[in-house]
Amino acid sequence: MADHQEATVTLPSVPASVAVARRRIAHLLAEWGLPEDTGAADVIRLIVSELATNAVLHTRGYSPSFTVELRLDRDECLRIGVGDSYPRHPRRLPAAVQQDNGRGLVIVRCLAAEQGGGFHIAPTADGGKTVWVRLPWPGPTS
Secondary structure, three states: OOOEEEEEEEEEOOOHHHHHHHHHHHHHHHHOOOOOOOHHHHHHHHHHHHHHHHHHHHOOOOOOEEEEEEEEEOOOEEEEEEEEOOOOOOOOOOOOOOOOOOOHHHHHHHHHHHOOOEEEEEEOOOOOEEEEEEEEOOOOOO
16 A cells, blocks of 8 residues: 555535535545445444534535545554634534434544544644544555
8 A cells, every 4th residue: 555545525515515525435435445335434424424514514604615535544544534614613512302413523423432543623724624533444454
């Protein structure tokens, strides 16, 4: 394997872009050797979906687009990042039991921890931020 493989997809901040991001990531993971029909691919797609949904919902009217980044490093670590130009960092809000939303970042943090990975937020050069999840690579190794 090369030092790393990476891909970036920039999409408009509209709800339909979440499904587009999920499909593009699934295709990319398959190119990198992780079949779409594995539990690990399902987890990665869910993480991308939740982070992209947050980017669309919480930056509406401020950030015209969001970026999904995947990076597979030589150390067999997969980094999944979703970034936007909105300066406010996501924060955990209490979700009422009856609420249908408000649990996305909790789900992402739990999935990352369950897979032996981590979660963090980094500022970007444009004043926005990227929400990163780091996971051990579940696909074939070099």
